[in-house]
Amino acid sequence: MRINKFILTACLIAGFIKAHAQYSQEVERVNDEIDLKVFPLPDKSQNMVVFHLPDSCSYDTTDSKNLRVELIVGKTMLVDCNKHVLMGTIEEKILNGYGYPYYTFTTNGEIWSTQMLCAEGSMHEEFVRCESLTIDYNRKLPFIVYMPLGYELKYRIWTAGETTDIPRQ
Numbered sequence: 001m002r003i004n005k006f007i008l009t010a011c012l013i014a015g016f017i018k019a020h021a022q023y024s025q026e027v028e029r030v031n032d033e034i035d036l037k038v039f040p041l042p043d044k045s046q047n048m049v050v051f052h053l054p055d056s057c058s059y060d061t062t063d064s065k066n067l068r069v070e071l072i073v074g075k076t077m078l079v080d081c082n083k084h085v086l087m088g089t090i091e092e093k094i095l096n097g098y099g100y101p102y103y104t105f106t107t108n109g110e111i112w113s114t115q116m117l118c119a120e121g122s123m124h125e126e127f128v129r130c131e132s133l134t135i136d137y138n139r140k141l142p143f144i145v146y147m148p149l150g151y152e153l154k155y156r157i158w159t160a161g162e163t164t165d166i167p168r169q
Contacts, residue, residue, distance in 0.1 A: 034100060034141060034142060036050060036142075036144075038095060038098055038100075039095060039100075039102060039144060040146075042146055045148055045149055046146050046147065046148060046149065047146070047147055047148075047149055047151075048144065048145075048146055049143075049144070049145045049146075049147065049153050050142050050143070050144050051142060051143050051153075051155075052139070052142050052143075053069070053137070053138075053139045053143075053157070064136075064137045064138070064139070065136075066159055066160040067137035067157060067158065067159055067160075068134050068135065068136065068137055068157070068158040068159075068160075069134070069135050069136070069137050069138075069143070069155055069156070069157055069158070070132045070133070070134045070135075070155060070156040070157075070158060071090055071103060071132060071133045071134075071135065071143070071145065071153065071154075071155055072129050072130075072132045072153070072154040072155065072156065073086075073088065073090060073105045073129065073130050073132075073145075073147055073151055073152070073153055073154075074086055074127050074128050074129030074130060074151065074152060074154070075127070075128055075150065075151050075152060076125055076126070076127050076128075076152065077111070077125070077126065077128045078123055078124070078125055079113075079123070079124065079125075079126050079128065080118040080122050080123055081116060081118035081119065081122040082113040082114040082115065082116050082118065083113060083114045084111055084112070084113045084126070084128045085111065085112045085113070085128070085129070085130070085131075086107060086110075086111055086128050086129055086130040087107060087108060087109075087110040087111065087112055087130065088105060088106055088107030088108075088130040088131075089105070089106055089107075089130065089131070090103055090104070090105045090130065090131075090132070090133040090145075091103065091104050091105075091106070091133075092133070092135065100141065100144075101135075101141075101144075102144040102145070102146070103133065103143070103144065103145045103146070104145070104146045104147070105130070105145065105146065105147035105148070105151065105153075106148075107130065107148065107151075109148075111128060127152070127154075129154075134158065137157065143155070
């Protein structure tokens with residue numbers, strides 16, 4: 001019985017060490033490319049979200065000029081049947097002296113909606129988003145987004161299709 005506990009404990013420790021090593025490698029990869037300390041600190045009412053695009057991607061990343069990343073900020077809210085939009089903007093800024101891009105989301109928290117009459121029981125949870133920002137795909141640098149507390153960041157990867165020639169008339 002003691003041997004089984006010992007083996008179980010050893011396996012758990014090995015798993016934790018492996019997970020920590022993978023996490024450390026991810027942090028090192030981000031920090032090797034950009035020292036995050038050079039970016040402004042978020043104020044008390046903000047989050048600084050830092051993320052890398054995943055290594056495993058279903059798109060051909062060798063020709064990244066055909067790929068774009070859409071940044072989407074919003075909030076999950078209880079809404080009715082109307083169309084709801086979060087008022088706010090995502091802006092790209094450049095870190096002075098380094099040339100690294102980062103993004104800021106600003107909002108006053110107002111929600112715009114259509115004014116249709118909704119049936120009873122139409123209330124549901126939905127991700128209410130602002131107008132998104134589409135930017136060039138870059139897997140080498142992390143994406144850094146400053147946004148107010150309480151908001152969520154999502155992204156979507158877009159790919160261009162084949163070009164089609166327009167026939168001459």
